Amino acid sequence: MTTATHETVQRTAPELPAHRDRNVLRWLTAYTASMVGDSVYYIALSWAAVQAGTPAQAGLVMTASAVPRALLMLGGGVIADRLGPRRVVIGSDAVRCAAVLAVAALLYATTPGLWPLALLALVFGAVDAVFMPAVGALPARVTSRGQLARVQGMRGLGIRFASVVGGPLGGLGVAVGGAATAFALAGLLIAVSVPLLCSVRIRELPADDKAAAAGGTAWGDLLAGLRYVRRHRVLAPLLLAVALGDLGFVGPLNVGLTLLADERGWGAAGMGWVLSGFGVGAGAASLLLTLRGRLPHAGRLAGWSILAGSVAIGALAFAPTLVTAVGTALLIGLLAGLSGAVCGALLQTQTAPAYLGRVTAVSSLVSVGLTPLSMPVSAAAVGAWGTGPVFVASAAVCGLGGVVALSVRNLRRAELPR
Template identity: 65%
Template sequence: MTTTDIRETPAPEKPAHRDGNVLRWLGAYSASAIGDNVFYIALSWAAIQSGSPAQAGVVMAVSAVPRALLMLGGGVVADRFGPRRVVIGGDAVRCVAVFAVAGLLLGASPGVWLLAALGFVFGVVDALFMPAVGALPARITGRGQLARVQGMRGLVIRLANVVGAPLGGLGIALGGSATAFAVAGLLFAVSLPLLVGVRVGKLPAEAGPQGARTAWSELGDGLRYIRRHRILAPLMVVVALADLGFVGPLNIGLTLLADERGWGASGVGLVLAGFGAGAGGSALLLTVRGRLPRAGVVLCATCAVGAVGIAAMAYVPRLPVAAGVALLVGLLVGLTGALSAALMQTEADPAYIGRVTAVGGLVSLGVAPLTYPLTGWAAGIWGTAPVFTASAATCALAGVYGLCSRGLRAAELPTAPPRP
């Protein structure tokens, strides 16, 4: 495989959406993301069929624990061995594990603990896989194209959410959980040859010996690097506060709110569709434009204004109005997330990008899901409106903190170099 030194070779001049290397990565990411959605539909269905509702909840939540515990280590692994190798290995392990469970389901009904073990394996793999996925774009295209790549990635995430659930349901309807697991495994398998064909830049540090440094020392180096960085340090605080304020209302609070208002499951679907459309619109904006001026200010401002929409959702009585508010929240918060990811990619030194990505994703992917019981408990005591308001205040605090940071306020995305 041919590699180039990304510190010495100019970035590709062609736009990311016309770069075959980026498109191969995008195809692999699409197959893997859709496979993720199919997998969790199949896992939840198999868990419900095999145990009690409480046991099914444990099966679905068990993957969050290894993600929270191992995510930072996953960033070290991505930086030490290269994100491409880790992503290929992660999809290969997931493919084998899912096909194995699908085969077992054909012969017998699995116990709930087997399904919990499968969820745990996915959590461990995700802890290594997700930082590598976040670190890979910086190694396959130029800095000026990273915002566009994040927009393309956001569109894929929305596509996977729209396509994955119906595809998983179709697999269950045709042949039960075994068929749905097999579909997920097939999608993971499709991603592998595409990933093998992706060319990555080679860092100078990779050309020589790695030395005897331990993973702990490399992790410490990464954390110190972030803490001393004038943009990344405040950006991590903004990302953490925004995720803690947003994830609970979206995943738990919305269901409780719909139950209070009598909107039913279709109402939840409509509000989520509004959010998804808004987030997809922000991803499309970045894909088309490639960058936004004054990215740091826009990031923080959209976070603060989006917080107003989060609070408003708890007080609008009519479902169509709630869906409209969700559309606005999705547009604003989606833009916040896309710009955050793009700034992490462009501001981080390539040698630290895996660890930077791991810290950025730790709260949303590892810690925030563990707050779901707290969100439900608080809503049961005080009601959904105070919970939404408190969550919105946390998001607003994130935006205000970012605007108070001189470094983050001045942050800009790089401009793509002109084509010769």
């Protein structure tokens, strides 16, 4: 009788929220430290490349990582599912840390030119192809399914923190000791994540999921992951909606915003205020999901947020004053952050844990591998037709993502777990 009562109490005990779970907080600290290190690394790489070569050569170095990242991303998802996400993330951070510290030591000792910087960028791109799918698969092994939405919000806060802190830290490192010091700082920040990740407890996959994670050859596993996405009634339209939203969002909010600020005479400071407004809005959306843990009608919320955000993107090009532009950017950040967090939470909760690495790889390939291609297209289009038509066209593409989310019944009715 006592044993039965004890088991009942265990089954009905309230679940510990993720933001109060020390295991999740260790994971979040490791992830945030790694992301801050990434931000410092990019500052150091850009500074070192500009100092060592021409602007064109520096641009090639900065984009060198994109090629291996795009080519290897899908294979990285297979590796993450086969070997386990924590093991892959630890290995990836260890390799990145060693590579960055090696270049820092080389820069302290000599002036080697561009070749070690290009090699470092290629290494980072190849490692990112494995790291990013593993990072996407890890939360499901760290917390329960009911807390995945909250963890997605916490992850968003970590990304915002890294973007705010990483830039000044990188600049400080360059000011104190040049690119070598900034690289060393980046390596040390990435190194912080390794012991923390080693201490994170992970949940074992059930036997059926283990078989799905490594059921045959690597090529067979890759095809199985793609079939899983294609046949899934929520994931397939969700990934299409995310792809359209990203394609319509990246160009205007990167290259387009720079050209808009120059056209309106806002200057670099004005552009910084607009970007800050976006960052505050996106951070508020992540904080909302962190505190609430679950938002009802997730599919509908994602669709309407994408649609409303697309309208705000189009309106940004016609903002009459800088203050109006900052307010519009804050609204864009809030809506884009909300739709991004909800879509990310749906991806986490709708995907079987055994496939999360491969599903995240597909999503990351679109966001990181293909979407940046819209930036030079946006720049050329602004030069030909001006900011207004390009922002409106981009908003229309983004809005199509919302249309997909609202028109596909299974996605529209998708809910986050309680």
